[in-house]
Amino acid sequence: MPVTAVSIDSKRLPSPALRRFAWGVLAYFIAVILWGTLVRATGSGAGCGAHWPLCNGTVLQASPRADTMIEFTHRITSGLSLLSVLALLAWTVAGTVRGHLARALAVASVIFTLLEAVLGALLVKLGYTAQSQSPLRPAFLALHLANTLLLLAALTLTAHLLSRRKGFLRGTVRLVAPFGAVAAVLVVMVVGITGSLAALGDTLFPASSLGLALAQDFSATSGWLVRWRWMHPTVAFLASICLIWLLVRAAQHKTHGDNRRLSALVLLLLAVAYTLGALDVVLLAPLWLQVAHLLAADTLWASLVVLTARLTLQPREAGAGD
Numbered sequence: 001m002p003v004t005a006v007s008i009d010s011k012r013l014p015s016p017a018l019r020r021f022a023w024g025v026l027a028y029f030i031a032v033i034l035w036g037t038l039v040r041a042t043g044s045g046a047g048c049g050a051h052w053p054l055c056n057g058t059v060l061q062a063s064p065r066a067d068t069m070i071e072f073t074h075r076i077t078s079g080l081s082l083l084s085v086l087a088l089l090a091w092t093v094a095g096t097v098r099g100h101l102a103r104a105l106a107v108a109s110v111i112f113t114l115l116e117a118v119l120g121a122l123l124v125k126l127g128y129t130a131q132s133q134s135p136l137r138p139a140f141l142a143l144h145l146a147n148t149l150l151l152l153a154a155l156t157l158t159a160h161l162l163s164r165r166k167g168f169l170r171g172t173v174r175l176v177a178p179f180g181a182v183a184a185v186l187v188v189m190v191v192g193i194t195g196s197l198a199a200l201g202d203t204l205f206p207a208s209s210l211g212l213a214l215a216q217d218f219s220a221t222s223g224w225l226v227r228w229r230w231m232h233p234t235v236a237f238l239a240s241i242c243l244i245w246l247l248v249r250a251a252q253h254k255t256h257g258d259n260r261r262l263s264a265l266v267l268l269l270l271a272v273a274y275t276l277g278a279l280d281v282v283l284l285a286p287l288w289l290q291v292a293h294l295l296a297a298d299t300l301w302a303s304l305v306v307l308t309a310r311l312t313l314q315p316r317e318a319g320a321g322d
Contacts, residue, residue, distance in 0.1 A: 014102070014162045018095045022102075022159035025084050029155055030298045032077045033148060037294050039074050040199070041287050047071030052124045053079075078117065085113045085155070092158065099170045101313075102161040105154050112151035119144045138197055138225060145196040149189050149301060156305045167315030178312040180249075184242035185308050191239045192297060194232040195277075201225040202285040236277065243270060243304070250307055262307050269300035 038044070047067035048055035055072045064072065089106040096102060119140065123129055128137040167173045204225065243266070250263045276293040283289060 013165065014092075014095045014100075018091055019159065019162045021091065022088060022155075022162050025088050026152070026155045026159055026302065028084060029081055029152060030295070030302075032074070032081050033152075033298060034291050034294060035074050035077060037199075037291055038287070039070055041290055042067065042070060044068075044070040048075070048124070052121045078120065082113050082117065085109050088155075088158065092162065096162070097169070100161070101168055101170060101173070102158050105158040105161060108154040109151065109158055112147055112154055115147050116144070116151060119147060138200060141196055141200055142193045145193050146189065149192055152298065152301060153185075153305045156302045157309055160306050160309055167313060172316055173313045174316050176312055176314050177249075181246055181308045181312050184239075184246045185304060187235070187239040187242045188301065188304060191232070191236045192301065194235050195297065197225065198229045198232040199285070199290060201229050233277070233281075236274070240270065240274075246304075246307070246311075250311055259307070259310055262303065262310070266300065266303050266307055269296060269303055272296045273300050 039047075044067035047065065047069070048071045053075065055068065055075065085106075089110050092100075092102050092106040123137075123140055123144065126134075126136075126140070128134055128140050161168050247263045247267060250259045273293065273296040276289060276296055280289050280293050
């Protein structure tokens, strides 16, 4: 009987189980981030006191308060996220060939996860939690959020590259007009950072009505964190211009057949995020709406990272898809 030839590329492809695990780790990290929003919005960041990694100096909590349970749960899930990303790295190295680009992104994911833990520990040890109004808290929060977005980007690219059928090895990809696409991603990253600062302002200086919130925004007696809340919608509007350019370019690109569907998804998520953001302002940022807004923003970020990778990291073979 004739032997069916198997292409070299098919032998190099990671297993479906590894690909599913990579996307699952990304989804889990997003869930952990959403719980972190619950910690911040409920003022539970000091639920374990100034102790880290222990909670109130112990592992097991006797008759814990609600804020302690919220913060302690966040620490447990964060610890499990480190184990999951280490497992992803080990499986990626074992399940891919030398030179697979997903290996480098898996290493980056571990590094950003460790940085995430360090920044979280510093927020606790320095007391920049709960109702702290330290002038350094926004700076630490912005750095923390930037690292979180980079972590999500690394995890997304790891899963995306593991799912590729072409253009996943060093030397088999070419960069195509990366500056505009990367600039669009960086602008969206700034939107996320300004959004975290606006959310912190809502938490520390809540308003009882929309009129009072607007008065706070333009009052000379308000702190800069409140008076700069307008930066978030302003930067978001400017980012939409960059995203429209990116989506038009993606829709016109002929290399990857799925770009139009992915572009439509990004556009839909963008509309959802903007709508939830507007409701967040009008309804004075209720907790459920903050979580929904962040979920839409994180999903938009991951989709945008994949779209940017499709446009800029293209297989060298003419007309090859992934």
